[in-house]
Structures are given as structure tokens and as C-alpha cells.
Amino acid sequence: MPEPDAKRATMQRIAERAGVSRTTVSFVLNNTPDVNIPAKTRQRILAAARELNYVPDFAARSLATGRTNTVAYIVRTPPAKLSVDSLFLGGVLSGISAAVNAYGFHLLFYGIASDAAPNLYTSLLRSQRVDGLLVSWPAANDVELSELAGQGAPVVVHGSTTCDDLPTVDIDNAASARAAVEHLINLGHRRIAHVTNGPLDHPAVAMRAKGYRDALEAAGLPVIEQLLQLGNFTGQSGVEAASALLDQGEPFTAIFVSGDVVALGVIKALRQRGVRVPHDVSVVGFDDIPMVSYLEPGLTTIHLPAQELGFHAGDMLVQIISGEEVSNPHVLLETELVVRESTAPPPTA
Amino acid sequence: MPEPDAKRATMQRIAERAGVSRTTVSFVLNNTPDVNIPAKTRQRILAAARELNYVPDFAARSLATGRTNTVAYIVRTPPAKLSVDSLFLGGVLSGISAAVNAYGFHLLFYGIASDAAPNLYTSLLRSQRVDGLLVSWPAANDVELSELAGQGAPVVVHGSTTCDDLPTVDIDNAASARAAVEHLINLGHRRIAHVTNGPLDHPAVAMRAKGYRDALEAAGLPVIEQLLQLGNFTGQSGVEAASALLDQGEPFTAIFVSGDVVALGVIKALRQRGVRVPHDVSVVGFDDIPMVSYLEPGLTTIHLPAQELGFHAGDMLVQIISGEEVSNPHVLLETELVVRESTAPPPTA
DNA sequence: TTACGATGGTAACACGAGTTAGTAACGCGC
DNA sequence: GCGCGTTACTAACTCGTGTTACCATCGTAA
DSSP states (O other), X not given: OOOGGGTOOOHHHHHHHHTSOHHHHHHHHHTOTTOOOOHHHHHHHHHHHHHTTOOOOHHHHHHHHSOOOEEEEEEOSOHHHHHHHHHHHHHHHHHHHHHHHHTTOEEEEEEOXXXXXXXXXXXXXXXXXXXXXXXXXXXXXXHXXXXXXXXXXXXXXXXXXXXXXXXXXXXXXXXHHHHHHHHHHHTTOOSEEXXXXXXXXXXXXXXXXXXXXXXXXXXXXXXXXXXXXXXOSSHHHHHHHHHHHHHHOOOOSEEEESSHHHHHHHHHHHHHTTOOTTTTOEEEOSBOOTTGGGSSSOOBEEEOOHHHHHHHHHHHHHHHHTTOOOSOSEEXXXXXXXXXXXXXXXXXX | OOOGGGTOOOHHHHHHHHTSOHHHHHHHHHTOTTOOOOHHHHHHHHHHHHHTTOOOOHHHHHHHHSOXXXXXXXXXXXXXXXXXXXXXXXXXXXHHHHHHHHTTXXXXXXXXXXXXXXXXXXXXXXXXXXXXXXXXSOOTTOHHHHHHHHHTOOEEEESOOSOTTSOEEEEOHHHHHHHHXXXXXXXXXXXXXXXXXXXXXXXXXXXXXXXXXXXXHHTTOOOOGGGEEOOOSSHHHHHHHHHHHHHHOOOOSEEEESSHHHHHHHHHHHHHTTOOTTTTOEEEOSBOOTTGGGSSSOOBEEEOOHHHHHHHHHHHHHHHHTTOOOSOSEEEEOOEEEOOSSXXXXXXX
């Protein structure tokens, strides 16, 4: 093939073809205000640009303007774990994508552990590769993030963070969990177990556990430590948690599981031990991952608006980059209790 | 804050601080070969760079070198549908991410319908925003893609495509489907229905349907048109397909569903009609989306290596960009039949 | 001494845009 | 017909980097 760069369309090339200077081409193509170019010249230039299939060079424009029209979405998780989280990730990602694309922005994705790319945030911003960052569930001890917060960098966090200066988009984990447990209480349950979605040092997990306690206390029910089991985001951990609950002898008629994937494991284990859901034990999940409605029984769970979370976060980030004031820097989106078939009144009620 | 750009670290700044020219700084930081810089000067420059927290400007470097170390992953699907596909997307994406990050590449993500961004491929390449493209399941009539193929642009397709010049990474859909159906045949089933994952103009769906036919024919079994139903990627479509199968009266003892999400709907509908799985009817799925192993019964299905697909595609693309010859431009990754509890010999066998 | 080759650099140009300051040509009023 | 203002541009600088071509100094061999 003939060396491709020989034909590469640049403003210079357009200028030659239209018989004007490159400056004029720039004025016309950018519709620069306060510049008078007669319609005839304008048409000539636009025609030339079209004929040459001109597309502005991103690097050159970015260098000249100092802007990239690009944001990065960072999930600080090793790739292996990513595919587990992926159920949720896909929704959030597509929301972000839709939001930023609507503004003509582009989206860089990074699914990489903190230790594998230690200075990722700073490098991206300092190298001018992006105009802003969107971070999902940063670790509580993320020092790099707190530094950025201090410098007023354009960063939005999905989830919660200890740096309170940073704007966040999240759901109200505690209130949602409380609603889930209250549903069980309203059905007549008094001995309600809790299997967490993951370890308690994960802020969302801890807040859902708090919602569980709050609901019990508000109803005057005791919090029984033996009825608390930890999951680790996998179905297998649900299997183990349910077995542990059954083995220890402390009776219960319902389980609040703060993650649907874990809940599937819980239900599987209950069944294998001959415990019927919801006849003997009711189960409430959390997340409403796609397709849990097609299980048998359909899982009662808290619907989490994954796509909206992403959309809102993306939207907010672009606005911050554009210099607009953000009215509410800590957005909490609505969740919804979806009642399906995995919950019922307790056997003896 | 003091205007941040005043302190922005550039090579010029480093040069001043180290008492050398900018050229020398460039030589040292890039380790340019065939240039002699004594260790003392070298140390002075590196120290200055460290003190200033220097990070090279991406746009400037990209403009000068003509490379971006960036690739785009494009899923030509409207965002709404993306979150349905997301189960699969997350795995592929994390594979791509891992692969390109390993080469120091960055990843742009686009989940946008063809009509919403008509010249996306071309714009990305011509604007020099990326060095190459990775496209998932392009439409069969994607003219833009065929043009790129002709020009020898660095593009890798995940899935299949009508442009045979483009390298692809995929699984062998027909052979995998055939294996699934053969599993049923080996169990003794003779009347096997097929519910597709989506419309037949989607190449993967068509190839899986072909595998179904192949298996039947190879076993000397007739292909009964009434036992064929179309899904549309949703659980609901599985519910409807199964109902239709039951209603029409043509008997069957097994169903091959070429997508797990649809299979869940199928199973749900069967149960609601009092048909036991696998006792009355066996069901085989396709995809092995996370957690189907925690269903009751666990779904027998074809495991599809999502992450590996992404990894392989990303790896191949970077190699093409680097100018390496690709030994095998049409990679087919291994799938595996995972036998769980949703399949058993037919009732009368 | 002259020539030659390393050694250790630097000046200058390129990449492709955005942007500021300035200017030639023309029309018009007085 | 002189001055002034508007119209329609353009020259020249900027962004931060990669890269080529060149140059001064020093040591050494002929």
C-alpha cells in the first residue's frame, strides 16, 4: 500500500485545497465566535474537509487545549475477582458509558489492583490522559485518593469513602438492609439470621449489617451473635454459611443475605439439607442481579439500580469537569424491595 | 490554590533544574540508545525528574510518536441491552483489560449502538485516539468494518464476521452445541427440542442451531420443526418458548437452550406447568454464566471461557499493533460440557 | 602539528492543532 | 482624497515531546 500518512488529512491539507490559510480553516471548523468568514469561503472549506474525510487529530487538539474529553473508570480489583463482580459491573459500566457518551466524552476502563498500579490516579491526571476519574469502591486506606481530594481534582466515587471531600454516588445501604429485614419482621419472623455478602471491613457490607441490627432493635428483637455468618461474595461461601447456621442449633425462621450470589448458595444448601424455602425458612437477598426472578423460588431481594448508579456518577463527573457547581455532592439513589416467592410467614405463625 | 500549571513538571523544567538542555533530558528519560551520557549527568537528571514528580504528557508524546498505547473495545449494543449482556461482558472485559494492561496499554470502552455513533471505528483510528480496535460481535452488514479490513487496520473481532480478512477470536459454536446435544442423545433422549438464545440472524445463534441439527442427523434422528423455538436473550423469552413447546403437543424429553439466561426461563416455565427437571424433561444450557451452578437443579451447560476470550483477543491485538505476525488469525478456544443436575435419562428409557 | 575519532552534549525542526495580534483591502462619510 | 472602520483574512506563537543534524572539546596517533 502507499504509505498511508501521505494522504492523512490535516488542516494544512484542507487549507491548501481551499486556497486559504490554516488559521482560517481552524476558525471555520470550530465555528470560532467573533470571526467573520463569508459563507462562500466557509462552504469551500467545509467541502474540502468533507472530501478529505478530515477528522481532527486527538493528540494535537488535546495538547493545544489542555483537555481530553476523556474520563477513566477505575475498579481496584484484580481481574480474577472482576469476573465475579461482573454481574454488577456490567450494569454500572453501561450507565457510565451512556452518561459520558452523551456529553461526547470517552471512557477509559481500568480493572486493576492497587498494588499492581500504585500511582494510577496521579499518573492519569498528571499525564493529562484524562480530565477526571471515577472510582468504584476504593479501599478505606487509599492514601492516593485522599491526596487528590485535597487538591480538588475532578474525582467522583461510586460507593463510599473516608475522604469526605470527594463527591459520591451510592445507595443507602443501611436503610435498604433495614427495609429488607423489616419485611421479614412484618411477615412475623422473630429469629432472623444474617449472612453477609463479604468481610465486614468492606464499608457496604458493614452498613448492610448495621441496617440488619437497626431493624431488629427497632422491633425490640435481640441480636443473636450465633445467627451472624460471614460470606465472601461467592455462592460457595453461602453454602458454607447456611450449613454453619443449621449445624449450630440456634433456631431461625428467616435469613437476610446481603448479596444475591451468596443468597443462591444459601438457598442451595438449605434445600440440600431438606429445609424448604420459603415454607420452613424465608430468604431475602440484596442486589437483584439479573435473572434471580427466574429462579425457583423467585428471590425476594433489594433492587439496586446499577445502571442508574453509573449514569449518575458519570453525569456528575462531567459536570464537575465542566466547572459546574454540584448541588448535592453525596447522592443516594433509591432502592426497592422486590417481593418474590422466597419469603413467607414463619411456619408456626 | 496557586495556579497549578505554574508548577507542572515538564522536560524543560527538569532541564533547567539539572543544568542541561531539554534534549539531553529526553535522551536520559527514554534511555535512547546510541547516545552517550555519563552516569553523573544521568543521575542529576533522574533526580530532578523524581523531585518534580515528572510524568510525561500523553498528548505531546502521542503527537510526536504517532502512537497512543491505547486500544478501544467496542460493543455495538445500546446501553439498555448492555446490562442484560453484562453477565458475559464483565468476563470478556476483564480479560481484555488484563491482557492489554500487561503490555502497558490502555483501554477505551464503548457500549453504543451502530446508529448512535455511525463512524466510530473510523473516527477513533483517524483521530489517532487509538492504535487498534477490538469489536465484539459486529453486525453481519457492518460496512464500516469491511472497509477497515480492506485497509489492513489493526482490528480484532471477538465472535465471527463476514469479513474474512479480519482476525477473530471465538469458540466453536457449532461443535459446542453439538456436544451439548450429543450428551442428551447419549443419555437416551430421542425427541430433543431446541430453544435458541436469540434470533437466527445472529451468527452465533445460527451456528449453535446448526450444531443441534448436526448432532441429530449424525445420530439418525429427525429434525422436527415444531420442536424449534426462538428466544431473544431474556429469561422471559424462555418462559414463552417453553410454554409454546408444551402447548403444541409434539412430545419431547429434553431441551437444548443455546443460552443460560433463556434456559432459566425455560426451566421456570416447565416447573410452573408441573414438569419436573430433569425427571420429566432434561435441559442443557449454553454459556455457564456465573452462579448457575448454585441453582436447584444445577444447570448442565457449555462452559464458555469469557475471560480467556477477552485475554486472547487483547493479546492478539497488541501483537498486531506491534507489527508481529499472527500465526493463527482465527482462534477457537476450547469449551467444556459441564454436567450438573438438570440432565438425566428420559423417563421411559 | 595536523588529522581524526570519541565524548558530551545542543540547536532546531517536526507532530497538528488552538489562539492572539496584526494587516491589507475596501467602503463610506465628510 | 483623507481618515476611519469594517471585512476577511494571515503570520506567528503556543502546547510538550521525539528526533536528526550538528558542534565544541579533548585525547591521541601519524
